[in-house]
Amino acid sequence: MSNTESDHADASADRTDRERTFGDYGGQYVPEALMPALQELEDAYERYVLENEDGFMDEFSERMRDFGGRPTPLQRADRLSERYDREIYLKREDLVHGGAHKLNNALGQVLLAKYMGKERIIAETGAGQHGTATAMAAAHLDMPCEIYMGRTDVNRQRPNVYRMRMNGAAVNPVEAGSGTLKEAINETLRDWATTVENTHYVIGSVVGPHPFPRLVRDFQSVIGAEAREQIREQAGRLPDSVVACAGGGSNTMGAFHEFVPDESVDLYAVEAGGSSLDIDEAAGVAPNSATLSTGTDGVLHGALTKLLQTDDGQIVESHSVSAGLDYAGVGPELSRLVETGRVTPTSVGDDAALNGFHRLSNLEGIIPALESSHALGCVEANHEELGDLVVVNVSGRGDKDLETVLEETEKRDLDAAPDVEVFDA
Amino acid sequence: MSREPRASRSERTGNEVTRELRTDGGEQLAATDSNIEAAIRENHPALITYITAGDPSLEDTRAYVEALDRGGADLIELGLPFSEPTAEGPTIQAAINRALAAGTTPAQFFDLVDDLSTEAPLLVMTYYNMILQYGPSEAARTSKAGAAKPQNKPDVRPFVERAADAGLSGIIVPDLPAEEAGPLRDACDDRDIDLVFIVAPTTEGERLDRIMSQVSGFAYVQARLGTTGARADVSNATHDSLTRLAGYDVPKAVGFGVSEGDHAAEIVAAGADGVIVGSALVDIIADHGAGDAPAAAELEAKARELKRGARRGREEAPEPEQP
16 A cells, blocks of 8 residues: 555546546436535545545555555466466455455445545445445444345345345345346435435446546555556566456456556456357347447446447346346446557456366465456466466455356366365265 | 317427517517427416336327326326336336336337327437437447447437427436536437426536526426335425526426325425426326226326316415416
8 A cells, every 4th residue: 555645646636537537438427316416426536535635545545454454465376377378466356355356445435425424325236245345344434334236136145145234234125127236226326316415325336427437446446556566576577468357347447547557568358258249139138248348338327338238228137157247337437448449358258257266266275256257267268468477356255156156067067177066075 | 178278289380489578677578488388388387297108008108198188288208218217216117117028119109209199299208328329320239249340429319300300399318417418408409309407406506507507398396305206295395496496487397206186286386387297197007907998097087186286286376477
């Protein structure tokens, strides 16, 4: 965290941080009732985050150190380096308190809400990672907290529901639609439209209306800021490439942001290819979440960005074996960085992600989240294009995914998987 | 059936009628009213009704629109369903889901509007993505793995052109605040379509001025924070909002939670030029299946009750506005 203050001094000098859009992407496509709250948040973002008023960023950094466990290590992966015949370094966000990078943003926003004088926290969650991070942060900072979670996700992510409740949060199941992340966001927006005067909505990724994409990115940018300093110290130079998985894109932007000005560093956003990259228009279903790779421009959840949608503009149901990547939109800044060519989107299907999961578990003794496993699957498939020095963001740990992985592995013939049928013997 | 005579949609030439506007100095100025403003001023206090197109089918929607027209609705909003209706409460969410399940598309929606001939001007209420994506360039936006995608930037104009050609008089977009409305405002101006903005209980000061300078047709006064849905009372926020808006010479109609004739009376008595009713009508539709004739009769009766309530409110209003 040693360079956080200087990073933010740089950021406040950059006037583009106060713009509502990234090129054409972004904006504020929300009901009128929310606009004053967004303006209030913009004001708080500028004062506390960009200008460190009242020492906000100092307190955030201290709490991320003492409560969150930062900085996280940048670790050379010896056996992967040998396998791919190049230097592979892992940014260990799986070691952040709660087991994922999500706390960086959740703690930042809950603290910001406190500085703003808000009395209540709400958040959406898909797989439950952002919900658990928000519940932890809210307990830590003594704020009442309610989490909206789709019914399907509540049923398939029971342990995370229990964790949120243990931390004192109320979990509200959302019955609408397919009962996943998209519906949870819709319902949280509806709550916020009703309670906006005393409530802060802790959005879970670099999505939503301005200023959320910038705010969340700035709280997450500690990932890349640390990694950039660490790789220079450990390898003596900047990496040739940084690889991160992308759903909504918060770990992606967090890992990339500090490297964006470093033109020698290639940035790869790895999306969930699911089982196929085609959209079934008639059924309104995409068997993938590869928004940057295959999506088209449109407006969802407050921002103009790339979306998985039908020709008419209806949002389709996305799919991934990894619940945390399963979203039909993506952060508007990533859409812009792909448009300008600074970020290269790529996708990895369910099978390759599962192999990535098993390979890291087996070779390095690290069980990665299924989301992060997509980044590892990309390294396996494309290592020859990644240069000699590669940083891979391990955005979270995979304990939460064990049930899914066992179930999905049994259905497949995966070259990196152990024989899971003997696990119960 | 007792109703005041109204100029019908088909009788008007173009979308504007001239009216005399009296300014503070007593000077006579010629100003133009849009179809929508004329409908509100001539039928003051106005009843504005919302139903979701395609719920439960577009054929039923046709019958319901005609019933509301007969029942005294002065403006009729038709919802073009979008899969993520974040401004709606459970009642209208369910209606939108029924309409989408029935396969309602923008193309079919406009075909229906082409065929409708109501006395009440029609508006479309939909989310911004539906407006952005409408257009003939389907091939250009079809997403296929591996195929090169000639991505057209989405554009609001094809939707506005089609809406104007179908005879729609106005557009309401619940997720489009004034800050983002420039392109749609320009496209609507070019085709003399009104763009109605929502004024929320949280809207005040400079934001209120900005919205009121952009609004046309009427200001949609959101009666309370939250989402759409029938409520049992009229909120204090309604009175506060009408007070804040009193100085602006734009018709004000109040929606979000209005479900009974008595609400309509109270809202008009508080100074509104119209009331907007949606969920209470959608509740009636939800109680009936496709092709069920009593639904239309109940909608007509409900419209009469609401219109009577609004008129009763006018008797109690402090300073009734003359058409």
